[in-house]
Amino acid sequence: MIIDGLQCGHFDREAFQSLQKAGVGGVVVTCGFWEGAVESLDSLGRWRDLVRENADVAEIATTADAVDRIGRSGKVAVILGYQNANLFEGRIRFVELFAELGVRVVQLTYNNQNELAGSCYEAEDSGLARFGKEVVREMNAAGILVDCSHVGDRSTLDAIEASSRPIAVTHANARSLFDHKRNKSDDVLKALGQTGGVIGCAAYRNITGDDYCRSIEAWCTMVARTVEIAGIDSVAIGTDRSHNFTAPDYAWMRQGRWTRGVDYGASAAGRPLKAPPPDWFQKVEDLNVVPGGLRAVGFSDREIAKITHGNWLRLYEATFRKQ
Structure with missing residues (x-):
């Protein structure tokens, strides 16, 4: 079984069926990027309807078991998550309420600094704010996994220190392997390893690089090098794959309501709006080659099980429950 730590986009029955064919038994879905509380509730309602209409192939999961x-x-276990903390709208009590509605993963901030923490794209990472520390503690208590994928390194290290439970970087890579602002320093990866946290290695070309995208063996070599930094118990899969995205979706994801201008996110001027998928990952079903790729670069069956699903399950067991 494969668990994917983060995907996004417009899921439909075909997407669920593709995940089944890929051997994906669980996936954290992106219920929102910039939306406030009411819009986030709307999103949860749509996700519940979608899963209910496809109950033979998908089911919402709120526990590791x-x-x-x-x-x-x-079937595909759908784990409800958000890539920003806007759903809480500055209200500490909303953390518990959204947890009771089934939300299990929330990223502290997306591409901009907010009232919780600094983003990886800001010129200076201010670190975890007082409110951010309160939210981390509340997420720990409510059973929501703290995600720091787009969060700056200083804020991520602060979150690791402030959290009583291990945290995640659900979709990123090691910056020492591919230099990009969205990727994480070795200090962050080592801190994850020392505290039981997990990084989901991404397959998004803009933060993975052409070399690691050219074959499944190349991508799995990147995974192996990440294991050398963080440890075998702290590396998993978080592809950042999107489903059915169009130009307006990319504009919303990158620009939201915060700018009149153009923002490229992890891309850059002159790059395609949608980055080409890795050569080995042209369709969702291609994820089924990951176990064989890991085996080809030297991982044992026990290690493959940890990377493909075991490390996520351990982290979910440690975080998807009230304190």
Whole structure:
């Protein structure tokens, strides 16, 4: 079984079926990027309808046991997540309320600094704010996993220190392997390893690089090098794959409501609006080559099980429950 730590886009029945064919038993979905509380509630309602309409192939999971059970039954366990903390709208009590509605993963901030923490794209990372520390503690208590994928390194290290539970970087890579602002320093990866956290290695070309995208063996070599930094218990998969995205979706994801101008996100001027997928990952179903690729670069069956699903399940068991 494969668990993907982060995907986004407009899921439909075909997307769920493609994940089934890929051997993906669990996936964290992106319910929002910039949306406030009411819009986030709308999104949860749409996700519930979608899963209900496709109950034979998908089911929402709120515990590690449920992810494991659903995935092993042949269906896709849908784990509800957000790539920003805007859904809380500055209200500490909303953390518990959204947790009770099934939200299990929330990123502290997206591409901009907010009232919680600094983003990886800001010129200076201010670190975790007082409110950010309160939200981290509240997420720990409510059973929501703290995600720091787009968060700056200083704020990420602060979050690791402030959290009583291990945290995640659900979709990023090691900056020492591919130099990009969205990727994480070795200090962050080592801190994850020392505290039981997990990084989901991404397959998004803009933060993975052409060399690691040219074959499954090349990408798995990147995973192996990440294991050398963070440790075998702290590396997993977080492809950042998108489903059915169009130009307006990319504009919303990158620009939201915060700018009149153009923002390229992890891309750059002159690059395609949609980065080409890795050569080995042309369609969702191609994820099924990952176990074989990991084996080809020297991982044992036990290590492959940790990377493909075991490390996420351990982290979910440690975080998807109230304190």
